[in-house]
Amino acid sequence: MLMLLPMAGQAQGKLIWVHSKDEAWRKENPQTVLYDQEKTRLLMPQGAAFGVECIPSFSTEWTLTYDSVAHALVYREVEKSLWHATYRALHKLRNIDKTHSKWELRKRPKDYVAPAVKIASLPVSNDQAWMLRAIWTSAFHDAEDREVFILDGTKWEFFIDGRRAKSHSEKNALVSFVNDLKGAVATGNVSRKDSLIGNAFQQVVASLIAVDKPPRKDNDSIVVITNGQQLPDSLCRLINHRPKQFYYQRGELVTHESTWSIYGAKQTFDIDCPVLELKTKPDTLSDAYVSQHPALQQTLNHYTGTVVDQDDKPIAGAWVGIYGAGAGAPTDSAGRFSFWVPRKATRFYAECPGYERLRNIDDIDFPSVIRLKKTKK
Numbered sequence: 001m002l003m004l005l006p007m008a009g010q011a012q013g014k015l016i017w018v019h020s021k022d023e024a025w026r027k028e029n030p031q032t033v034l035y036d037q038e039k040t041r042l043l044m045p046q047g048a049a050f051g052v053e054c055i056p057s058f059s060t061e062w063t064l065t066y067d068s069v070a071h072a073l074v075y076r077e078v079e080k081s082l083w084h085a086t087y088r089a090l091h092k093l094r095n096i097d098k099t100h101s102k103w104e105l106r107k108r109p110k111d112y113v114a115p116a117v118k119i120a121s122l123p124v125s126n127d128q129a130w131m132l133r134a135i136w137t138s139a140f141h142d143a144e145d146r147e148v149f150i151l152d153g154t155k156w157e158f159f160i161d162g163r164r165a166k167s168h169s170e171k172n173a174l175v176s177f178v179n180d181l182k183g184a185v186a187t188g189n190v191s192r193k194d195s196l197i198g199n200a201f202q203q204v205v206a207s208l209i210a211v212d213k214p215p216r217k218d219n220d221s222i223v224v225i226t227n228g229q230q231l232p233d234s235l236c237r238l239i240n241h242r243p244k245q246f247y248y249q250r251g252e253l254v255t256h257e258s259t260w261s262i263y264g265a266k267q268t269f270d271i272d273c274p275v276l277e278l279k280t281k282p283d284t285l286s287d288a289y290v291s292q293h294p295a296l297q298q299t300l301n302h303y304t305g306t307v308v309d310q311d312d313k314p315i316a317g318a319w320v321g322i323y324g325a326g327a328g329a330p331t332d333s334a335g336r337f338s339f340w341v342p343r344k345a346t347r348f349y350a351e352c353p354g355y356e357r358l359r360n361i362d363d364i365d366f367p368s369v370i371r372l373k374k375t376k377k
Contacts, residue, residue, distance in 0.1 A: 042115075052064055088111070136158065225269070242353065252281065262274055285341060303348075315372060316332065
């Protein structure tokens, strides 16, 4: 929902996309491979949905993550440098002469003892988890896709939904926010945690409200208001025709959708163009959410299928949902969809811009093929 993050600071403080190393590179760098494996094993909760890894040059590694299984912010820190521990496991010191020696790579790790880990956590409400995800999503959208030269120093690596971005500058306000939040979790300060999350989220919201919105008089423009907040023009154009698909990618479910005419928008919102008003909440029926909460599967059915046109060509970006409810899922590039539904749900619908809406799909068998007809316009 939120694309701008004032907390990210100026250019020197923005996040930079992290590009994964190929298999050949990893084979040539066994130290990094072992280090990454141990860092994940020791510092990442099983349900880590998003968070940050901090890799100091002269101190110990730590992570601050949102654990979607425990519904908590989790702070983990190793008591001794993990890099040094893995380095010594993979290297041995060989004497060259009486005064010189050098480290050589071993054929296999030896004498490795994993350092102990300090763990602290604080519970997080669903609203706070949603706010934190919005902050992380905003930061990632603002990340720069460019190569940078990073000097020796503390490195911050942020992650969400399989994507990673890094920041080296401690001037980045997102880094300062994480530092403060880490301190609150480490000391068990609940009120401090609540204040930090609320204030950080309000900064993001305030940035959107402050975006200049020139008056619009034409019928082709539309304003999107989500959960009471007006979004920037660039987002309005993106969300307009596929709001459910847009928010699905962000782990949110559209629970209310209404369109206001120019007259109604002027009277209600003092806006001179049509308004699309939306309300969202965390999507607890998506594949990603249910996979992290397997106990939910006992009360749900898993529905899959494909949406095609009259020529049996797959339709990407269509939406298949529960009739009378917002829950559902979009189709991928191959027209496939997949989502969980309550067992009592038996009626569905399918829609896509440019196609006739298919209503009251009654208790169909899954996996299923759903055909949509193109509109006559």
